Amino acid sequence: MSAAPLYRRIYDVVRRIPRGRVATYGQVAAYAGRCTPRQAGYAMAALRDDDVPWHRVINSRGRISFPENSRGAGQQRLLLEEEGVVFGHDGRIDLKKYGWQET
DNA sequence: ATGTTGACCGACT
DNA sequence: GAGTCGGCCAACA
Numbered sequence: 789m790s791a792a793p794l795y796r797r798i799y800d801v802v803r804r805i806p807r808g809r810v811a812t813y814g815q816v817a818a819y820a821g822r823c824t825p826r827q828a829g830y831a832m833a834a835l836r837d838d839d840v841p842w843h844r845v846i847n848s849r850g851r852i853s854f855p856e857n858s859r860g861a862g863q864q865r866l867l868l869e870e871e872g873v874v875f876g877h878d879g880r881i882d883l884k885k886y887g888w889q890e891t
Numbered sequence: 892a893t894g895t896t897g898a899c900c901g902a903c904t
Numbered sequence: 905g906a907g908t909c910g911g912c913c914a915a916c917a
Contacts, residue, residue, distance in 0.1 A: 794914070794915095795914095812899090812900090813898075813899055813900085814899070814900065817899085823913090823914090824899080824900090824911090824912045824913055824914085825899040825900055825912080826897065826899050826900085826911095826912060826913065826914080827897095827899090827912090827913065827914055827915090828898090828899075829897065829898045829899055830896090830897060830898085830899090830913095830914065830915070831898095831914090832898050833897075833898055834915085835898095842898085845898080846898090847898080847899065847900085848899075848900060848901085849900095852898085853898050853899075854898050855898070858898085860898090861898095864898095
């Protein structure tokens with residue numbers, strides 16, 4: 789496991805996020821271990837595998853962190869709403885409610 | 892090897 | 905609330 793690239797560990801954590809829940813980059817980094825939130829974001833940027841529910845990863849403010857130029861920006865919100873995640877009037881997600889808990 | 896960058900975070904103004 | 909700054913550390917030129 790530890791021999792696997794850092795990206796692999798991060799993606800593995802993201803796959804564990806249940807449907808209808810969201811996790812922050814810092815959270816993913818913490819579960820992946822020996823990783824900073826920045827690396828989690830960097831890993832997502834290089835992601836091209838649809839097997840990873842990348843749309844369930846958001847920033848600590850509960851907002852979608854994504855360059856608006858990219859086509860995936862609107863898609864992330866769409867996918868989340870499809871899973872039952874409700875956005876606030878300011879395009880925010882209530883982490884208190886939808887945040888991923890280890891359980 | 893050195894320097895820049897980044898789907899971030901937290902603290903501060 | 906919004907804007908700025910430093911820290912973090914792997915990936916890249």
